[in-house]
Amino acid sequence: MADVANARARYRRILRFAGRYMIQAWWFELVLPRFGLGALAARGRARRLQNIARRFHVLAVQYGGLMIKVGQFLSSRLDVLPPEITKELEGLQDEVPPVAFPAIRRLAQAELGIPLERAFEWVDETPVAAASLGQAHRARLTAADAEETGFADVVVKVQRPGIEEIVDVDLKALRRVAEWMSRVRVVRDHVDLPALVEEFAHTSREEIDYLHEAQNAERFAADFAGDSRVAVPEVAWERSTRRVLTLADVTAIKINDVDALRAAGIDPAEVAKEFANVMFDQLFVNGFFHADPHPGNIFVTPTPTPTGAHTGRGTGTDSPTRSWTFTFIDFGMMGEVPDRLRHSLQRLMIAVASRNSAQMIESIRAVGVLLPSADTVELERAMTALFARFGGMGFAELQDVDPREFRDFAKEFGDVMRSLPFQLPENFLLIIRAVSLTSGMCSSLDPAFNVWDAVEPYADRLLRDERGNMVQAVAREAASVAGVMARLPRRLDDMVTRIEDGRLVADVPKLDRWLRRLERMGRRVMSAVLFTGLVISGAVLRAEDLTIGTVLMVASLIPLLHALFAGFAGRRGPHD
Structure with missing residues (x-):
C-alpha cells in the first residue's frame, strides 16, 4: 500500500x-x-x-x-x-544520490542467482557512478571467468531497485502533460507531443533492459570493427541479466578533462575534430548512433603505440603520430536513422557546407520538419542573409559579434519560423540530442572549434559518394527501361492474341499499326533515357576522369540521334 x-x-x-x-x-x-x-x-x-x-x-x-x-x-x-x-x-x-549498497547487493544476487562473493572475486561497495536508472561498481571476475572472457577487471552496472515502477509512473505523468499541451493550437500545429513522449517512452524502456544494452554494445563495436579510432568494452555475458550488466573496465581519461589530455600529450583540439568525425560517421553513414555522448560516457584512451590506418570512413585522419582512441560506454540510449532520413540528412549537410539556402530548405522539407504547404520564400531570404553574415565563423569568432546583431537575427528567424507550418518528425528526438551534445563537447574541448571545418570535408566526401551513386542509379534505370522495352512487343502480341480469341469486335489491322507506332515510340523513349544517363554520367565523371567522362558524353550522341530521327522512317510507310 x-x-x-x-x-x-x-x-x-x-x-x-x-x-x-x-x-x-x-x-x-x-x-x-x-x-x-x-x-x-x-x-x-x-x-x-x-x-x-x-x-x-x-x-x-x-x-x-x-x-x-x-x-x-x-x-x-x-x-x-x-x-x-x-x-x-x-x-x-x-547530483543523483547513490543507492545504499545492501539494496544493490540484494538485487544483484537475486538476478545472478548466486551470492556476489561467488560471482566476483571482489566488488567495490562505493559506486564509481550513480545515474538516474542504475549505478555502477568496480569489481573483478573470478579466475575461471577471467580465463574464459580474457579480462578480469570489470564494471558491474546494477539497476536501481523499483526503477521499472518509477518509470511507469513518470511516463503516465508525461503522457498527461503532453495531452494538455496538445490542446494548445500553437503547440499542436508544430509538434506531435504524444508521439514524442511515446518515442521517449520506447527509448527509456530499452534503457532499463541491460541485455538490450549489451546487444547494442556489440552492434556498435561491429560498426567500427577495424577502425582504430573507436573502442568498445567487451560484455561478460555469464554475469549479465536484464537488471545486471557486467562489462570490461575501460576507464581512462574523460573526454572533457582538458588538463589530463594535455598531460598525456593529447591535443584537445585534435580530439574535438576527430570526435565530430566519429559522430558524423554514426549519424550519416552507419545509421546507428550513440544518443547520449556526454562526457561521462566517452573516454580518450592512450594507446602504447601509434595506431595504424583505420577503415577510411568519414574524414577522420588516422595520423601516424596519434596514439589514442575513443572508448564509448553506456549503450542504453541508442538511435537509428532510417535510410531515407539518412539520405535527407546527408543532403542537408551538403547544403549547409555549400551555403546553399534553397537546397537547405528543400532538404529540411525532405527530412519532414517543414510541411509541404510551407511557403519558404522568406525563410530562404533569411537563410541567405545568415550565411552571408555568419557563414564560416567559428565559436570564438561568433563571441566577438555585437549581441544586438544576434538579437536582430534571432527575432527575424523567430518571426519567420512562427509563420511556417513546421513539426518535429519521428526519430528526431535522439538525433537532436546527439548533435547538441556533440556540438557542445567540441566547443568545450576547443573554444576556437569551427564546425564548418568539420562539416565541409565531410560534406565533400558525401558529395563524391552521391555522384557515384547517381551514376549507378541512372545506369540501373536505363537497364530497367531497356528490359521493359525489350519485353513490350511480346506482351503486346499476347494481348492481341487474347483479343482475337475472344468475342470482342476489333479492327486488327488498325490495331497492328497502332501497336507498331507504340513500339517505335517506346524505343525512342528508351533512347532518350539512355542519352540522359550517358550525358549526366559523363558530366559527373569528367571532374574525376576527363577521358572516361568525354567518351560517355560523345557516346550519348548515338541514342540522341535515334530518339530524334527514328520516327521519320515510320512516317514514310502507308498512312491510315
Missing part, C-alpha cells in the same frame, strides 16, 4: 508542477501580449524561466527516475532554449 501511495503522490506532484507553469506561460506569453502588455511580459521573462528551471532541478533531484532524463535533455538544448534554463539544469546527472 505504501508503494501505491508513493506512486500516486509522485504522479500528482509532477502534474501539479507542470500545470502551474503551463498556466503561467499561457498568461504571460499569450494573454498579456493580446492586451498590449507584451513589453511587460518580456521584462521579467528571464527571471521567470530561471525560477522554473531551478524548481524543476529540485524536483528532478528529489524524485530521480525519468525526471533526471528530461532535465538532461533540456540542458543539452543550447540551440533552442535560453541559457536561463540550460545553465540551471547542468550537472543534473552528477
Whole structure:
C-alpha cells in the first residue's frame, strides 16, 4: 500500500508542477501580449524561466527516475532554449544520490542467482557512478571467468531497485502533460507531443533492459570493427541479466578533462575534430548512433603505440603520430536513422557546407520538419542573409559579434519560423540530442572549434559518394527501361492474341499499326533515357576522369540521334 501511495503522490506532484507553469506561460506569453502588455511580459521573462528551471532541478533531484532524463535533455538544448534554463539544469546527472549498497547487493544476487562473493572475486561497495536508472561498481571476475572472457577487471552496472515502477509512473505523468499541451493550437500545429513522449517512452524502456544494452554494445563495436579510432568494452555475458550488466573496465581519461589530455600529450583540439568525425560517421553513414555522448560516457584512451590506418570512413585522419582512441560506454540510449532520413540528412549537410539556402530548405522539407504547404520564400531570404553574415565563423569568432546583431537575427528567424507550418518528425528526438551534445563537447574541448571545418570535408566526401551513386542509379534505370522495352512487343502480341480469341469486335489491322507506332515510340523513349544517363554520367565523371567522362558524353550522341530521327522512317510507310 505504501508503494501505491508513493506512486500516486509522485504522479500528482509532477502534474501539479507542470500545470502551474503551463498556466503561467499561457498568461504571460499569450494573454498579456493580446492586451498590449507584451513589453511587460518580456521584462521579467528571464527571471521567470530561471525560477522554473531551478524548481524543476529540485524536483528532478528529489524524485530521480525519468525526471533526471528530461532535465538532461533540456540542458543539452543550447540551440533552442535560453541559457536561463540550460545553465540551471547542468550537472543534473552528477547530483543523483547513490543507492545504499545492501539494496544493490540484494538485487544483484537475486538476478545472478548466486551470492556476489561467488560471482566476483571482489566488488567495490562505493559506486564509481550513480545515474538516474542504475549505478555502477568496480569489481573483478573470478579466475575461471577471467580465463574464459580474457579480462578480469570489470564494471558491474546494477539497476536501481523499483526503477521499472518509477518509470511507469513518470511516463503516465508525461503522457498527461503532453495531452494538455496538445490542446494548445500553437503547440499542436508544430509538434506531435504524444508521439514524442511515446518515442521517449520506447527509448527509456530499452534503457532499463541491460541485455538490450549489451546487444547494442556489440552492434556498435561491429560498426567500427577495424577502425582504430573507436573502442568498445567487451560484455561478460555469464554475469549479465536484464537488471545486471557486467562489462570490461575501460576507464581512462574523460573526454572533457582538458588538463589530463594535455598531460598525456593529447591535443584537445585534435580530439574535438576527430570526435565530430566519429559522430558524423554514426549519424550519416552507419545509421546507428550513440544518443547520449556526454562526457561521462566517452573516454580518450592512450594507446602504447601509434595506431595504424583505420577503415577510411568519414574524414577522420588516422595520423601516424596519434596514439589514442575513443572508448564509448553506456549503450542504453541508442538511435537509428532510417535510410531515407539518412539520405535527407546527408543532403542537408551538403547544403549547409555549400551555403546553399534553397537546397537547405528543400532538404529540411525532405527530412519532414517543414510541411509541404510551407511557403519558404522568406525563410530562404533569411537563410541567405545568415550565411552571408555568419557563414564560416567559428565559436570564438561568433563571441566577438555585437549581441544586438544576434538579437536582430534571432527575432527575424523567430518571426519567420512562427509563420511556417513546421513539426518535429519521428526519430528526431535522439538525433537532436546527439548533435547538441556533440556540438557542445567540441566547443568545450576547443573554444576556437569551427564546425564548418568539420562539416565541409565531410560534406565533400558525401558529395563524391552521391555522384557515384547517381551514376549507378541512372545506369540501373536505363537497364530497367531497356528490359521493359525489350519485353513490350511480346506482351503486346499476347494481348492481341487474347483479343482475337475472344468475342470482342476489333479492327486488327488498325490495331497492328497502332501497336507498331507504340513500339517505335517506346524505343525512342528508351533512347532518350539512355542519352540522359550517358550525358549526366559523363558530366559527373569528367571532374574525376576527363577521358572516361568525354567518351560517355560523345557516346550519348548515338541514342540522341535515334530518339530524334527514328520516327521519320515510320512516317514514310502507308498512312491510315
